[in-house]
Amino acid sequence: MQFFMSWEEKYQKGEVFWDRGEASLPMKQYLERHLVSGRALVPGCGRGHEVALAAGLGLDVIGLDIAPTGVAEAKARYPELAERFMVGDLFDPPEAMRGVFDVVLEHTCMSALPPELRADYRRGIDLLLRPGGLLIGVWFINPELDPGYEGPPYPFSVEALTGLFAEGYEVVADYVPEVAFEGREGRERLRVLRRLG
Numbered sequence: 467m468q469f470f471m472s473w474e475e476k477y478q479k480g481e482v483f484w485d486r487g488e489a490s491l492p493m494k495q496y497l498e499r500h501l502v503s504g505r506a507l508v509p510g511c512g513r514g515h516e517v518a519l520a521a522g523l524g525l526d527v528i529g530l531d532i533a534p535t536g537v538a539e540a541k542a543r544y545p546e547l548a549e550r551f552m553v554g555d556l557f558d559p560p561e562a563m564r565g566v567f568d569v570v571l572e573h574t575c576m577s578a579l580p581p582e583l584r585a586d587y588r589r590g591i592d593l594l595l596r597p598g599g600l601l602i603g604v605w606f607i608n609p610e611l612d613p614g615y616e617g618p619p620y621p622f623s624v625e626a627l628t629g630l631f632a633e634g635y636e637v638v639a640d641y642v643p644e645v646a647f648e649g650r651e652g653r654e655r656l657r658v659l660r661r662l663g
């Protein structure tokens with residue numbers, strides 16, 4: 467409950483330092499260069515920029531976020547997509563969402579979670595993504611935190627990402643993107659994982 471309140475409070479107070487007002491540039495570049503189709507989910511969608519990106523490219527996309535104010539702001543920012551934004555918990559997703567997604571689009575959801583919740587993140591993805599589906603992630607590998615600041619974002623290494631999805635997934639793309647928001651250059655990793663059947 468405390469964790470939930472903290473995200474909701476951040477939106478209520480307008481303390482959304484992570485929001486750049488547009489979709490992730492590496493995610494946009496990847497989706498424009500590769501044919502990705504079907505039902506898609508953006509976990510921790512925040513104000514909804516990746517949902518708008520995916521919808522614009524023809525994906526049947528849903529954004530899920532635990533913070534009601536974040537979801538309300540996404541609906542206000544993208545009213546034509548309002549029915550695509552839902553309040554919900556990635557760790558306990560609605561029954562109707564389980565196993566139905568061909569694609570999950572990850573952007574700054576996992577890095578928002580303290581390390582002890584990463585296994586829950588993985589379980590959430592497993593519940594939502596169908597076997598054979600793609601987890602397309604812009605993973606915030608190196609947040610370079612100020613001394614004494616603990617997060618969010620919470621740093622994780624490429625090795626930790628590899629370990630989290632070592633079983634049950636295969637890597638189908640993996641590189642440091644050449645595009646990034648200012649200040650995130652060289653600190654993100656585009657990695658696409660396919661869930662094995």
Ligand SMILES: C[S@@+](CC[C@H](N)C(=O)[O-])C[C@H]1O[C@@H](n2cnc3c(N)ncnc32)[C@H](O)[C@@H]1O
Binds near residue numbers: 473484513531556575
């Ligand atoms: C750092 S923000 C990123 C938002 C958005 N992806 C972006 O890049 O602008 C992390 C988001 O994850 C959401 N979140 C945290 N835990 C969640 C959970 N268990 N289920 C769904 N959303 C969650 C927060 O409410 C917040 O909107």
